[in-house]
Amino acid sequence: MTAPASRPAPPQAPRRPRRYDPNRSERLVAAAIDVITEHGVAGTTHRAIARAADVPLGSTTYHFATLDELLTAAFTAIADQVADALEQRMRAAGDAEEALAVLAEHLSQDLLTGNTLLLAVELYVAATRRPALRAVTEAWMQRSRRALELHFDPLTARELDALVEGLVLHQALSTDPMSDEQLLHALRRITR
Amino acid sequence: MTAPASRPAPPQAPRRPRRYDPNRSERLVAAAIDVITEHGVAGTTHRAIARAADVPLGSTTYHFATLDELLTAAFTAIADQVADALEQRMRAAGDAEEALAVLAEHLSQDLLTGNTLLLAVELYVAATRRPALRAVTEAWMQRSRRALELHFDPLTARELDALVEGLVLHQALSTDPMSDEQLLHALRRITR
Amino acid sequence: MTAPASRPAPPQAPRRPRRYDPNRSERLVAAAIDVITEHGVAGTTHRAIARAADVPLGSTTYHFATLDELLTAAFTAIADQVADALEQRMRAAGDAEEALAVLAEHLSQDLLTGNTLLLAVELYVAATRRPALRAVTEAWMQRSRRALELHFDPLTARELDALVEGLVLHQALSTDPMSDEQLLHALRRITR
Amino acid sequence: MTAPASRPAPPQAPRRPRRYDPNRSERLVAAAIDVITEHGVAGTTHRAIARAADVPLGSTTYHFATLDELLTAAFTAIADQVADALEQRMRAAGDAEEALAVLAEHLSQDLLTGNTLLLAVELYVAATRRPALRAVTEAWMQRSRRALELHFDPLTARELDALVEGLVLHQALSTDPMSDEQLLHALRRITR
DNA sequence: AATGAATGAGTATTCATTCAT
DNA sequence: TATGAATGAATACTCATTCAT
Numbered sequence: 001m002t003a004p005a006s007r008p009a010p011p012q013a014p015r016r017p018r019r020y021d022p023n024r025s026e027r028l029v030a031a032a033i034d035v036i037t038e039h040g041v042a043g044t045t046h047r048a049i050a051r052a053a054d055v056p057l058g059s060t061t062y063h064f065a066t067l068d069e070l071l072t073a074a075f076t077a078i079a080d081q082v083a084d085a086l087e088q089r090m091r092a093a094g095d096a097e098e099a100l101a102v103l104a105e106h107l108s109q110d111l112l113t114g115n116t117l118l119l120a121v122e123l124y125v126a127a128t129r130r131p132a133l134r135a136v137t138e139a140w141m142q143r144s145r146r147a148l149e150l151h152f153d154p155l156t157a158r159e160l161d162a163l164v165e166g167l168v169l170h171q172a173l174s175t176d177p178m179s180d181e182q183l184l185h186a187l188r189r190i191t192r
Numbered sequence: 193m194t195a196p197a198s199r200p201a202p203p204q205a206p207r208r209p210r211r212y213d214p215n216r217s218e219r220l221v222a223a224a225i226d227v228i229t230e231h232g233v234a235g236t237t238h239r240a241i242a243r244a245a246d247v248p249l250g251s252t253t254y255h256f257a258t259l260d261e262l263l264t265a266a267f268t269a270i271a272d273q274v275a276d277a278l279e280q281r282m283r284a285a286g287d288a289e290e291a292l293a294v295l296a297e298h299l300s301q302d303l304l305t306g307n308t309l310l311l312a313v314e315l316y317v318a319a320t321r322r323p324a325l326r327a328v329t330e331a332w333m334q335r336s337r338r339a340l341e342l343h344f345d346p347l348t349a350r351e352l353d354a355l356v357e358g359l360v361l362h363q364a365l366s367t368d369p370m371s372d373e374q375l376l377h378a379l380r381r382i383t384r
Numbered sequence: 385m386t387a388p389a390s391r392p393a394p395p396q397a398p399r400r401p402r403r404y405d406p407n408r409s410e411r412l413v414a415a416a417i418d419v420i421t422e423h424g425v426a427g428t429t430h431r432a433i434a435r436a437a438d439v440p441l442g443s444t445t446y447h448f449a450t451l452d453e454l455l456t457a458a459f460t461a462i463a464d465q466v467a468d469a470l471e472q473r474m475r476a477a478g479d480a481e482e483a484l485a486v487l488a489e490h491l492s493q494d495l496l497t498g499n500t501l502l503l504a505v506e507l508y509v510a511a512t513r514r515p516a517l518r519a520v521t522e523a524w525m526q527r528s529r530r531a532l533e534l535h536f537d538p539l540t541a542r543e544l545d546a547l548v549e550g551l552v553l554h555q556a557l558s559t560d561p562m563s564d565e566q567l568l569h570a571l572r573r574i575t576r
Numbered sequence: 577m578t579a580p581a582s583r584p585a586p587p588q589a590p591r592r593p594r595r596y597d598p599n600r601s602e603r604l605v606a607a608a609i610d611v612i613t614e615h616g617v618a619g620t621t622h623r624a625i626a627r628a629a630d631v632p633l634g635s636t637t638y639h640f641a642t643l644d645e646l647l648t649a650a651f652t653a654i655a656d657q658v659a660d661a662l663e664q665r666m667r668a669a670g671d672a673e674e675a676l677a678v679l680a681e682h683l684s685q686d687l688l689t690g691n692t693l694l695l696a697v698e699l700y701v702a703a704t705r706r707p708a709l710r711a712v713t714e715a716w717m718q719r720s721r722r723a724l725e726l727h728f729d730p731l732t733a734r735e736l737d738a739l740v741e742g743l744v745l746h747q748a749l750s751t752d753p754m755s756d757e758q759l760l761h762a763l764r765r766i767t768r
Numbered sequence: 769a770a771t772g773a774a775t776g777a778g779t780a781t782t783c784a785t786t787c788a789t
Numbered sequence: 790t791a792t793g794a795a796t797g798a799a800t801a802c803t804c805a806t807t808c809a810t
Contacts (some may be wrong), residue, residue, distance in 0.1 A: 020788060020794085040321055042234045046780065058796045061781060118320065124361065125317040128310065129232055138367060158370070159378045166358020173316060173329055178350070186351045189382050237804060250771040253806065404773085404809060424705055426618045430801065442775045445802060502704065508749060509701040512694065513616055521749055542754070543762040550742020557700060557713055562734070570735040574765045621783060634792040637785065 025063045027053050032074035037115040041071065041126045072132045075123050078116065079140040083147070085110045090147040099151035100191060104184040107164060112177075117168045156191055163190050217255045217265075219245050224266040229307040233263065233318045264324045267315050270308065271332040275339070277302045282339040291343035292383060296376040299356060309360045348383055355382050409447045411437050416458040421499040425455065425510045456516045459507050462500065463524040467531070469494045474531040483535035484575060488568040491548060496561075501552045540575055547574050601639045601649075603629045608650040613691045617647065617702045648708045651699050654692065655716040659723070661686045666723040675727035676767060680760040683740055693744050732767055739766050 021027075031053035035044045046067060050057045064070040086106050093099040111117045127133040141161070148157035167186060171177045178186075213219075223245035227236045238252045238259060245252075256262040278298050285291040303309045319325040333353070340349035359378060363369045370378075405411075415437035419428045430451060434441045448454040470490050477483040495501045511517040525545070532541035551570060555561045562570075597603075607629035611620045622636045622643060629636075640646040662682050669675040687693050703709040717737070724733035743762060747753045754762075 024794085040317065043321070045778085047778085056796050058781095058783090058798090059794090062795065065781090067780065121313075121317055121320070124364075125232065125313055128313070128364075129235075141362075141366070155374075155377075158374075159381065162358040162362045162378065163355050163382070164358065165361050166354040166356065169316065169357050169361060170333075170354040173319065174333070175330060182347075182350075185347075186354065186382065189351065190355070190378070238806085239804070248771050250773090250808095254770060257806095259805065408773085424701065427705075429799085431799085440775050442777090442802095442804090443773090446774065449802090451801065505697075505701055505704070508745065509616065509697055511749065512697070513619075518749075522751065525746075525750070539758075539761075542758075543765065546742040546746045546762065547739050547766070548742065549745050550738040550740065553700065553741050553745060554717075554738045557703065557717070559714060566731075566734075569731075570738065570766070573735065573767075574739070574762070622785085623783070632792050634787095634794090638791065641785095643784065 021055075024053075024055060024059065028055070028060060028063055028070065029073050029077055032070050033078060033119070036071075036074060036122055037119060041122050044071065068130060068132055071126065071130075072136060075119075075126075075133055075136050078119050078123070079136055082110055082116060082120075083140055083143040086144055087147045090150045093151060096151045096191065099148075100187050101184065103148075103160070103164070104180060104187055107167060107183055107187075108180050111164075111168050112171050117172050121169060121172060152191065159190055160187065163187065213247075216245075216247060216251065220247070220252060220255055220262065221265050221269055224262050225270060225311070228263075228266060228314055229311060233314050236263065260322060260324055263318065263322075264328060267311075267318070267325060267328050270311050270315070271328055274302055274308060274312075275332055275335040278336055279339045282342045285343060288343045288383065291340075292379050293376065295340075295352070295356070296372060296379055299359060299375055299379075300372050303356075303360050304363055309364050313361065313364060344383065351382055352379065355379065405439075408437075408439060408443065412439070412444060412447055412454065413457050413461055416454050417462060417503070420455075420458060420506055421503060425506050428455065452514060452516055455510065455514075456520060459503075459510070459517055459520050462503050463507070463520055466494055466500060466504075467524055467527040470528060471531045474534045477535060480535045480575070483532075484571050485568065487532075487544070487548070488564060488571055491551060491567055491571075492564050495548075495552050496555050501556050505553060505556060536575065543574055544571065547571065597631075600629075600631060600635065604631070604636060604639055604646065605649050605653055608646050609654060609695070612647075612650060612698055613695060617698050620647065622646075644706060644708055647702065647706075648712060651695075651702070651709060651712050654695050654699070655712055658686055658692060658696075659716055659719040662720055663723045666726045669727060672727045672767070675724075676763050677760065679724075679736070679740070680756060680763055683743060683759055683763075684756050687740075687744050688747050693748050697745065697748060728767065735766055736763065739763065 028049060031049050032044065034052050035048045039048060044067070046057060046060045049070065050060050053060075060070065064073065089102045089106050090099060093102045111120070123133060123137060127137045144161055145154075145157050148160055152160060163186060167178070167183060220241060223241050224236065226244050227240045231240065236259075239249060241262065242249045242252050252262065256265065281294045281298050282291060285294045303312070315325060315329060319329045336353055337346075337349050340352055344352060355378065359370070359375060412433060415433050416428065418436050419432045423432060428451070430441060430444045433454065434444050437444075444454065448457065473486045473490050473494075474483060477486045495504070507517060507521060511521045528545055528548075529538075529541050532544055536544060547570065551562070551567060604625060607625050608620065610628050611624045615624065620643075623633060625646065626633045626636050636646065640649065665678045665682050665686075666675060669678045687696070699709060699713060703713045720737055721730075721733050724736055728736060739762060743754070743759060
């Protein structure tokens, strides 16, 4: 009886005659990463991913049977990418001193730049409740430690890794983050 | 003849003739903490909290206008409690060396025991998207740092704090966590 | 780019300011029975029931946590109703001969009239996969048999019951159904 | 660097290099029967059938334009098989008395053994809403009646048929089913 | 002051069917 | 001739929040 005041324009998408689209899976993974970055794992839904990838909703579940599967694929991609970067840097370092400098670079370039660190924290929490993601974090940790062990003894490698984690987390949350020098200083300290 | 003979259980819990119930707010906050612990922030709903507190659903929104408000109250309670503990320990320490030992204790007793650390990580992530929670984490960090500065210079305090964070996170996720001695070793190292 | 040719009128319901509505549960059960009758269990969805009861979708799951619960309530209501009718008839019969006549009446009036028989068959099939419904059919059978045993020995009661079942099913599916006399004839035969 | 290292399992089954496969239609029908048996008509989907037949999804709609067509083929196969069996038995019987014994055999061997009876009930219900299936049930009934009329007058044949139906249904649902002797007893009774 | 009922928006997932290759 | 990919509609269910009593 009370007529609706204003009817919003229908969200009729601009006709998408798309049909053939190879590597749509990859696009979906990329879109998932974007969505996690912007809305967190909690805000990552099939719908949001489909919108970000500009594909119909049904497409997401066609390529990845469950949302968990898609999240796992996304975080695996991220972890692999970061672990690759660290390995490469470590292999390029000549000695322990250089390794430290290179690690600081990794921290500020690979982890603190972009949204990697944010994604890492999201992964940590998500992994708490999801075994599949748990495996991803463990593999990532392993690779990081191995890379550090190219230049440090296992004990130091482990401590370094933990410190890096903490520094990253603090930077993520702090209102006045540390400078690169401060970061390096912290790393140097823990290695004697 | 028409009336269904047996009706299914009512959606709400049986008969709850409760009426007068002071400090129901406190009970709700406690229940919220339990729920966050068990299901994560993502799984924390009015319904789950009401069930955990054994109060009617309507009661949750009566005492806390919104879910965010309830979450904030819960995390504030946790942060205050942990910060209190650290302050007390730090005040009890005679010198820097003792302070380190006491910090290791804080780590293993206050943070790694129980679910505090798990809750802390949940808070970190939740804070990323919720300004209200962001304020909680910042206040917590401030208090931690101040407490550490009772025995360490600001720079060291900061690094220590970050290391603690990282160690806590690693312990949370690692399949083979560090011993108390290893933790202390790491802390000692960073303070020279 | 290709503008949608015709936009159908939005299905904007005529503003339902309904709020207070006691015995909505009962209305939902009744609506469920209607929907099962018209579309079968397979076509019975929350949406269809909500539409039939003229209540919002969310209301169905508020009153009955799952669709199974609602189906169970619906079939229980039907079974109770039919069993009540048979019991009443049997109690009113003076001797076995009268009981047979009365049973024929039950068959043609209570079971074949309306959609009861259709509903019964739906129940049978649904019960195959749903334990909760299985209990409903068993209780119904028990009551029917007890009612028949007021006038017949257990063996005959059982055979009568089976015959009734078969007759009902055949009537449901046959293009040229039996007359009332034919039905009575069949019943009489099996009791000697 | 951007490509995800490991992709999840593809939605379709592994690598199926099948190509030439005569009588795939038959395999599909057989698979459909299996699926109906296990999950009911309601749970019978293209996907489930494709999985059961170990053929690609597209194959199901290639050989049978629609799911209804596939269901019809499946139920026709079953009905034909059971009707064949009854006809053969009836033709082998010398007189009415033998025919009854043979009918009891049909009941316990052809209908109650295996899943035939379950399938029959599924068919009954499905037929209520699907004209195509309705035709299948009618043809089946006709053939049964004709077979019985080899030894009984039309009226008796009809009543026998109904009783068989009812007995089958009861056996299907009862927790304590009748013995073969009880079944025969019931059949004998209705034929005087 | 308290709460059971109500509701609209949103969630993951399933699926019949279509179609490009 | 076959089939993997694609898609739009539908499904059961959840939930924050509102509100009448």
